[in-house]
Amino acid sequence: MLRAAMNAPSGGNEQPWEFLVITNRDKLKRVPEFHPYSKMLPGAALAILVVADPARVKYEGELRQLWIQDCSAASQNILLAAHSLGLGAVWLAVYPDPSRLNGMRELFSIPEEMVPFSIISIGYPVEPKQAADRYDETRIHREIW
Template structure:
């Protein structure tokens, strides 16, 4: 549980590669996420080359962290007729996969940063073109991963004012 509170958004990384074993663990963590109807509509695009990272940065206006990150993993939704994708559950599935990777990165001593692609249509279109992603696949989000250049202390963001009991607006603490 400590990884949940230690997970922080990291925007600068040391020039230390992420090992193949760590990459596999990150991907396994992503694929261990819950999936509506067991659809598992996700796919993962691993980018390690400088050229690939530069392509991503040219398509994503809030991707400065990729400049120093040794690894970028994009999570995409691939649609098959037999799953619940048209109902929109894919968004939750892909988000859960990313969150699992963020937590696993923290567990491995790595830093990470989630960068949204979906629903920004200009980002989706540009990333599809640059990375050869087919039309039936939607790039959802990307995670920059690496050894943090500096640590950040754990944070607890619990806000009791936004927790309700039985009825929205009725505070859990009785106030």
């Protein structure tokens, strides 16, 4: 899963990501104290926290924010890799919510200059779920809007 994450596309090949693998049950139980949508984490086998390193960003101006897309792509690759291994995974946003950012920094001793971006809960599904078909032809435009 981490190899897949690190092979995600990255603007300018900056690769502004780091990953924190979390298996400590006590810490996983504490995340719901500041992240209201993370109730599955205490029962997860592990979690991967995707963390941005803004020091790796080389672009200026609007392109300085490409790390957001880069970390999104890395998160998506973790989800796809987990699925390919028969695991269940849930993506949980951390950035840009201040309480989630501060909670992650405090709980996992993340330096202030790093940006906790997303946390992915990984484990074995309790029950199989059918994939939702979200295809919507009305959202497709061809040649012109």
